[in-house]
Amino acid sequence: MTEIGVGMLGYAFMGKAHVNGYRTLAYMTGPPAIEPRLVAVAGRNEEAVAAAAKTFGFERHVADWRELVADPAIQLFDNGGPNDLHAEPTIAAAEAGKHVICEKPLGRTADESHEIWRRVAATGVKHMTAFNYRFVPAVRLARELIEAGELGEIRHFRGRYLQEWGMTDAEAWRFVREQAGSGALGDLGAHVIDLARYLVGELESVSASVRTFQPGREVDDAFEAVVEFEAGAVGTIEASRFAPGRKNALSWEVNGSKGSLAFDLERLNELQWSEGTSGFRTVLVSEADHPFWQWWWPHGHVLGWEHTFVHELRHLLDAIVADTDVAPHGATFEDGYRAAEVCDAILRSAESGSRERIAYR
């Protein structure tokens, strides 16, 4: 097999980002052992999906995702649709024997996410939740440094994802519970939760407050949570769509007994590292021996946000070809479910006023 047929649900923001990933990895990363072939894209608006198919280079477009599931030319189902279109199509595709990647949040609730995970896992296909920030080179480097013991015992994780567009009425579907599941929580918070788990390990409990600032919205505009990790660290996880001046500010800091790391997505090529108490050094993550940089440019020629998808999709294709685990560097549907379980606990805690234990099923 030298090609893998990709069928995609959705062609907006995330669809475009995934297309760019497939098209770029084909010539930039190697080349890969297997080439993605953009077979078909599904969308309900005939005119728009036709235009997208043409622009993005899909061989054809379809009106119903079921056609993708039924199409034998498709071996990989890529779900970049809205949150209420994650469960049914993804499960159907997997049960039709296709590998699956699904945008985050995996499901709209922990229940739905668990259902997706269990049913897809039962089929034996590869599954990936598109927590693409694991594939920022600086984030991968942070993970490697932590795993190598460079930070010692981890005491703190503080992560925030701040945006400002909640003050407008853009992307209205994101404010409707039935479609989105939750607001800043599933959209932004899930990323922070996933990185917390990826960098520091499992969470044990959360204590949270949630706010909807804009009258009439069914979902949260912001949340704040204290988190405790199984291994003893404590910290905070926060997200808001009401932080003027913060465009896409996913930032985190990890403090360990031997040093600290800090990161800000708006400067995604930089990792701040204090070795011991020496003070923070700006590591411009772009050296030939830095994660993913074997594929790119001489150092200092920095990468953009969308290359996370190049790395992520290359990782998925490698796992498919070699039949290796998507984990630990790729997020599986189990990871998608676990993030959802934490999200649900945050909502429960905000409601109950109590510290809620994370109980994975």
Place this chain on the structure above:
Amino acid sequence: MTEIGVGMLGYAFMGKAHVNGYRTLAYMTGPPAIEPRLVAVAGRNEEAVAAAAKTFGFERHVADWRELVADPAIQLFDNGGPNDLHAEPTIAAAEAGKHVICEKPLGRTADESHEIWRRVAATGVKHMTAFNYRFVPAVRLARELIEAGELGEIRHFRGRYLQEWGMTDAEAWRFVREQAGSGALGDLGAHVIDLARYLVGELESVSASVRTFQPGREVDDAFEAVVEFEAGAVGTIEASRFAPGRKNALSWEVNGSKGSLAFDLERLNELQWSEGTSGFRTVLVSEADHPFWQWWWPHGHVLGWEHTFVHELRHLLDAIVADTDVAPHGATFEDGYRAAEVCDAILRSAESGSRERIAYR
């Protein structure tokens, strides 16, 4: 009256900082309507207190703080002693008719702090809790901008105070509950709580976790809290002595409906301001019309940390001379008590696992 006699308890870190404040304000700020006269300093170690008195320019030194209380030449009692020496001497001084300033935390608990406040307030003297960070020019400017409505309705406050020295055994008294009351909470967290109140208003509830990382310590090394404000904002307050690379990193961010402000004490001359969503502008707080800058240098000739004490003590002397309120810009003992009430609620929440309401007495 052209002079005010100052009697000081303690001559270590805080004593030195206050001395510098009194001595500098005398010629730098005006001059002031009243001149501080360093009458006497009290300390138990005869040799050390004698040396301090000589170096700092006190007219004499005494072994027992009661001598300060009894001394008619002293009209202002300045308490920079350890936390277990806050209550009794401060109350005694006030009851002897002396104005009082006391280092933070005011008392070791909310109970003790309340007792200090009520008994001192009953005497009619001026009282100030030394929350000196209210007197950072950038912090005062932030307060003025918020009061003027520049940020609109406040949605978020996130404040952290991170240090790293908890990993050593310096300043052992700070780890003993009887002497210190609490750890990072009262020492660092109280500052953040006070700034939250100063900038955003009263807190309504906290949900917190606390950690003591170092075996054998009686007090907290770090805490994390979600906070809700009476006016509807939500956020986090955190402090840790276990953040390698962070020397004195008191940082906060406020997001409002019209803009955001951010600050970091390690760059204390800078205020980050996003007017609307325009992005953050570095305001180098040093213009002639910026708070406190009528006393200083041409712009760009930046100030150091200890000038907060110059501003704070000048503010106190002004209140004494003009018989005006120390509040709202100065922290009174009521403010000291209120911070302590929040600290206690954080400990209760950490223990109970529940969101704790702040109930001021």
Place this chain on the structure above:
Amino acid sequence: MTEIGVGMLGYAFMGKAHVNGYRTLAYMTGPPAIEPRLVAVAGRNEEAVAAAAKTFGFERHVADWRELVADPAIQLFDNGGPNDLHAEPTIAAAEAGKHVICEKPLGRTADESHEIWRRVAATGVKHMTAFNYRFVPAVRLARELIEAGELGEIRHFRGRYLQEWGMTDAEAWRFVREQAGSGALGDLGAHVIDLARYLVGELESVSASVRTFQPGREVDDAFEAVVEFEAGAVGTIEASRFAPGRKNALSWEVNGSKGSLAFDLERLNELQWSEGTSGFRTVLVSEADHPFWQWWWPHGHVLGWEHTFVHELRHLLDAIVADTDVAPHGATFEDGYRAAEVCDAILRSAESGSRERIAYR
């Protein structure tokens, strides 16, 4: 015409960057009015060029660039070869009626650059010197702000391009005069000179010193120059390959009577703007109305270095299709020549010890 056949000379660093540009613009920017078709790539190492052709998606590869010139399927000749392969192939391609884009420096000297420009211009084809940093969104925004008068009268331009790899022996051809023409001057300095001209206007004179630190090298490792602009501004232009810690640090600052702008390529998504004396605001250049951002992502999802080529090549294709000028936003061969004239003046000044006037032919 819906397609344009591209023939490329060179497939290393720059070749890969241009390929990425062509392939990405095809689906990311629109789509464009004309699609680039990767017809053939030329290289002397048969095995390597064959592999490159396969990876990058060229239809075929050739051993001799003359085959590209002779190929009627090629309408655009893209020269990313070493500096000593700029003149002859580029002129030949233009004289064969093909549009041409050539990497910088255009020629190894002003004489050679002038020859390339004049002979190519005489053919009537479109020609572009690949000064890709004009196509950084923040740089284009800076140009627009300056043109709109936001900075008032320009007083200063200070530009530096600092790298560190000169301390190693990588890319040996760059140290040989016959192949490279010059060292840091043509490689890095030419970019700064071009940006100075693009942002502020023509240079009038230079006063320079040059250094070769590494024994045995035939070209400069660094240069420093004072520059005077025709319109009255003064400043400095510098470049070095011997600046440890600086990976790809092209930075500049412009001061005008009404404000200042500053930029650093290592943070290429940010433009620092002081409106009047208000202090520098970080403009995260990623809004929908920012240059080139109609093609990309929601704001804050930042771009990487190589997207400059997407913008640059799209600009060239637009000029070809619409038969419009490549200038002023694209650099023509005249711009390539003018940068070379300044480079030569810098070498002359370093030699003569005198301020050298820039005399364009």
Place this chain on the structure above:
Amino acid sequence: MTEIGVGMLGYAFMGKAHVNGYRTLAYMTGPPAIEPRLVAVAGRNEEAVAAAAKTFGFERHVADWRELVADPAIQLFDNGGPNDLHAEPTIAAAEAGKHVICEKPLGRTADESHEIWRRVAATGVKHMTAFNYRFVPAVRLARELIEAGELGEIRHFRGRYLQEWGMTDAEAWRFVREQAGSGALGDLGAHVIDLARYLVGELESVSASVRTFQPGREVDDAFEAVVEFEAGAVGTIEASRFAPGRKNALSWEVNGSKGSLAFDLERLNELQWSEGTSGFRTVLVSEADHPFWQWWWPHGHVLGWEHTFVHELRHLLDAIVADTDVAPHGATFEDGYRAAEVCDAILRSAESGSRERIAYR
């Protein structure tokens, strides 16, 4: 001798800064072996100088600096007057046997500076030019690192001093040649030149351009210079009063064969250090073993601009008491003269259009 009587000429910006230095060092740094006693201040405006004397704590004020020279109670003459009052009073004081410190620039020209130096040096008193930025802890640390070989062989020095107030009419005397000597050159550039010499060593040549932007001014508003150092390094030195957004931006970078250092006075507590090519680490210069920090606070409690004077004056008093050299860490009048020689060479080069050698007499 336990006291040293200080007589001061001038009581404006610099006078206030020096007073603060004397008053603070007395209790903050030790105490010192000798205490400064503020004997008298001279000024022509009776009312203003009387007020200054009272505020600053001088025992008396005089109308004529000759009274200071004649006063046996004064052993140290501190000249913070305008540039045209540097030569005569300073020489007279030294010839009367008083130690002297004089603000920069030492004289208005190299000739005048040389005269001051030679005549004062002949008397045997201690002499210091107030290049206070040598006494920024981060600058001293940089010097120590360079001396210890941490940067290897130095290749580059780039220093700028940018301000913005030249666009206003403040401090009119600074624009008059007779009073000021030069403009940005002597006022700001002299600081950069002195730091270049202090950190990297003697300059060999300059190639410069100078501008006066504001019609009617007799002195330069800005200059730009390429500099060559005797030991082989090259770089640039620049200053401007026409850089909007730059309040007091003295910044420099040094690149060596083993690493780089960078500094910005607006963040004067930070030294940026790239050890080798590892990237820049922010050293918050405030550790107990950092220069001058034995006198101050726990780390992270950062210093302000005016503490440079505390350090500088303490250094001078130490040299007086111990009869040791003011050099190398303190700038002598020879250093003041040498900076002036470079300033003159910059003016000559701007005029001649030629690289000018620095020829010290």
